[in-house]
Every structure is written in structure tokens, then in C-alpha cells.
Amino acid sequence: MSRQSQTEIAVLGALSVEPMSGYAVRAAITETLGHFWSESFGQIYPTLSRLETEGHVVRDAVGQTSGSTFRLTRSGRSRLVALLHEPIAAAPPRNGTLLRLFFGGLLGPDTCAEIVTAARDHALVLLGTMTEARAAIVAEGRPDAAYWLITVSAGEHAAKAQIAWADETLEVLRRLPHRGLRSGS
């Protein structure tokens, strides 16, 4: 499985929750899968067209007005389950924050501390989002709530780890010699 089918999973998956328009698929992915997945219109519409051709989704046109609603067919559901079973292609790692910190000797402790603080702030926001998401899922009481909460928990663990790392790192940076500074303590 190349990456294309990953987009297919996201689209079919969104439609498996309930039928909706392509525009709504995008919104659902952004809002609900936002912390671990993303798709753009440029991917979603061609994918929907292809899935329609292949008979995995059908388009319920409402007059001609106001777009159409895509619905998963039985074959689409099978396809989704099959794709979910396929091995997971690991994405090549690309962490811009760590790339910069690795060469932190060229930046100095203060600039590095700013970078780490930004990462910490970002994680903090994420943690807040996760708390809200958790509450929303529990409140809605969907049948798949347990699985949805698993992904929320992953976000929380990751965010907390990043905050702990940031705090530890800021402490390390504070003890590092500042270039051009004579002594101080």
C-alpha cells in the first residue's frame, strides 16, 4: 500500500460514521482526526470521484442544489475494513524543532530556549484540545467512544511527554555557558 490508500482510509472512514458532502468530509477530518491526520480538498475530491467510479461510495444528489451527499456502499465498507488491515507504512520522520536544536551550538542557549518554549506552548495547547475532545466524546456517548478515546489518550501522552522534555531541556539550557558572557555566578 502506497500512501494513496491512507487518504482513502480517511475518506471512507469519515463516511462510515455518517453520510456527508465532500466539504463536510474535509471538516470532519480536520476537526475530529485533526491531531493525527490531515487531508486537503485537492486530495478529497479526486478520491471521492475515484471511489464513486469503483462503486465504493454513491452520490445522493439533492436536486442540483447545494451539493450532494456521499454514502458508503457495502463494497465501500469492505474496502475500508480491508485497508484498515493492511500494514502501516511508517512516515519518514521530520521534526524541524529537533533539527534546529541539534545544531543549537550555532544558535546559542537563548535562541534554543525560545524554540523549546514554543514547542512547550504548542504541546500545552494540544493538551487542552485533548481534554475538550475527551469531554465531547464522553458526552456524545457514541458506540465507538472507546476507540476514539484511545486516540485522544495518545495525544495526551505525547503532549505531556513533550512538556516534560521541554522543562528538562530548558533547565539544561539554563546551565549552559553563554557565548561571550564572562562569568555571572
Place this chain on the structure above:
Amino acid sequence: MSRQSQTEIAVLGALSVEPMSGYAVRAAITETLGHFWSESFGQIYPTLSRLETEGHVVRDAVGQTSGSTFRLTRSGRSRLVALLHEPIAAAPPRNGTLLRLFFGGLLGPDTCAEIVTAARDHALVLLGTMTEARAAIVAEGRPDAAYWLITVSAGEHAAKAQIAWADETLEVLRRLPHRGLRSGS
């Protein structure tokens, strides 16, 4: 800054440690930055050519035999520092494991447990790699050791968080009802 310059950071950064061939740049990125960065030959060689044209690196040809060694010029060093200062473009999230678990209701607890176990195993391997990396860096005693260790620490925190999440999740999955199973307790 688009993404191109991120590749430029990695290449210039590798050469900032010491002059080397393009082939060695690739090896250095894979081995040393491997847990948070990756580049392929198809990116590295064109980037080196461009950097040479722009005067950021020079090629010390050794006869004609056995390739050449690329060395950072003063302008290349400035360029690297400038790039390191630029804002970090957040990569769109794409976590195949969480994508599958979110739709775990279609897979059932057992298959999900396999996926989570695979993620746990992967994190465990990563943790081992980090421990080795830490030892190697300390042993080498490079001047930038402190910065390199910061990135190792990030890997350790992330790996430990993933293991903790996996253990918690496996417990959750164990308590979940198995489809088709009548009662049990």
C-alpha cells in the same frame, strides 16, 4: 520557508560538523539524525549542486578518483545560521496507527491490540537506540554534546510516552466486548 530549505539545513548542518562526500552526508543524516530526520539521495545531490552554484559549499576534488569532498564556505555557514533562525513550518500530522485505531470498531479489540503491540515494540526498539546514542555521544565528548543529547532526550521521552500509552491502551482493549462473544464473566 517552504520545505526545500529544511533539506538545506540538514545538508549544510552535516557539513558543518565536518567536510564529507554526498554519500557520507546521506549516511550521517541517516545515522545521526535518523530518529527525527531523513533525506534521500534524490534530494541530497541536487541540493549540493545548488549550494555549490550559490557558493555555500565547495567541492575539493581528489584527482578524479573516489568522489569529492564538500566543505562549508563562510557564506554557507552564515546561510545555515540564517536558516536555523527561520520559523519552523509544522509538518501536517499523519499517524497511520492512530488512523486505524480511530476506526477500531470495524476491526475489533484483538486486531487493535496487535496494532498497539506493534507500536509498543517499535517504541521499545527506539528507546534502545536512544540509550546507545546517548552513550556514544558522551563517549565521543564533542563540544556540541549537550545539544545532541537534547535531541536524544526528546526521543526517549517520546518513546517512553508511547510505551505507557500502549500499556494503558492494551488494558482498555482487554476490557472491551469481543464481537460475537456471548458473556464470559
Place this chain on the structure above:
DNA sequence: CCGAGCATGTAACACGTTACATGATTGC
């Protein structure tokens, strides 16, 4: 009536990997 949001789609571009072609060097 007008702006905001809903809705669909495509074309251009950027990015990155993979596979291939090619050849030198080195150790066995």
C-alpha cells in the same frame, strides 16, 4: 444586495522517494 460560509473541482507547483545507470575502489 452582499458577505460569509457551503460546495465542487482543477491546474500548477513543490516535495520526496525509488529505481535505475554508471563507474571506482577495496577486501577477500
Place this chain on the structure above:
DNA sequence: GCAATCATGTAACGTGTTACATGCTCGG
């Protein structure tokens, strides 16, 4: 001599985002 590794490069392909074009609907 042969295989493995070092070394450089490119072409093809897949994937993904961004920006644009277009039009509807609905609330104020």
C-alpha cells in the same frame, strides 16, 4: 576476479498542498 561498498547523478513517479475558478444559499 568478484562482491560489497563507495560515489554521483537523473528520470519517473506518486503524493500533497495551494491557489484559483465557479457557483449556490442564507442570514442580515
